[in-house]
Amino acid sequence: MDTFKQILISSHSGWRWIVLILLLAAVVKMHMGWKGKKTFVAGDRKLALFAMMAFHLQYLFGWILYLMSDYVQFSSETMSTSILRFFTLEHSLMMTIAFILITMGYSKSKKKDNDTARFKVVAVFYTIALVVVLAGIPWPFREMFANVGIGWF
Numbered sequence: 001m002d003t004f005k006q007i008l009i010s011s012h013s014g015w016r017w018i019v020l021i022l023l024l025a026a027v028v029k030m031h032m033g034w035k036g037k038k039t040f041v042a043g044d045r046k047l048a049l050f051a052m053m054a055f056h057l058q059y060l061f062g063w064i065l066y067l068m069s070d071y072v073q074f075s076s077e078t079m080s081t082s083i084l085r086f087f088t089l090e091h092s093l094m095m096t097i098a099f100i101l102i103t104m105g106y107s108k109s110k111k112k113d114n115d116t117a118r119f120k121v122v123a124v125f126y127t128i129a130l131v132v133v134l135a136g137i138p139w140p141f142r143e144m145f146a147n148v149g150i151g152w153f
Contacts, residue, residue, distance in 0.1 A: 005068050012061040016137065019058045022051035023102075023130045030126060034119035045109075048122050052106045055129075059099050066092055082144045094136030101129035 026047050033044060066072055071087035078084045105125025109118045138150045 005065075008061060008065055008068070012058065012065055015054070015058050015061065019051075019054045020130075020133070022047070022054045023126060023133065026051040027123065027126050027130055030119050030123035034116060034123050037116055038119070040115035040118040044119070048106050048109065048126070051126065052102050055099065055102050055133075059095060062092070062095055086138065086144065091136050091138065094132050098129040098132045098136070101125045101132070105129070 029044060029047055032038070033040060066087075069087060071083060073084050073088060075084075078088050102125065105122050108125070109122045112118045112121060138145050140150045
């Protein structure tokens with residue numbers, strides 16, 4: 001079980017870079033398309049879709065880890081211990097919000113009848129989701145994670 005857990009932790013930690021790159025690429029491309037009043041082509045739709053799919057896979061890894069993690073605890077100390085509170089509540093809540101925003105943005109874009117509206121809805125929803133994701137990642141430079149062994153990968 002420990003080997004599976006370590007593989008999952010490494011996968012979740014490494015896959016975040018794919019998610020961040022795809023989300024950032026989608027945000028930039030959608031903002032450029034929106035502001036430049038460009039045509040929403042198949043490549044734009046695929047970029048938004050791949051960013052959503054990558055995030056969905058990351059989200060699945062995360063929930064499996066949530067059920068296995070030593071840092072997820074439901075006790076009287078959870079809310080007063082920053083690392084436990086972060087993983088039990090804050091990280092999972094922020095990523096759930098991002099999951100909803102990304103899914104809604106992609107879904108709503110398919111229902112729009114003009115290209116500018118498609119670009120706009122994906123740009124807005126994915127940008128907000130990206131900010132939430134960046135705030136919710138346990139970055140190794142954050143003080144609370146210094147002694148926990150959280151790394152870049």
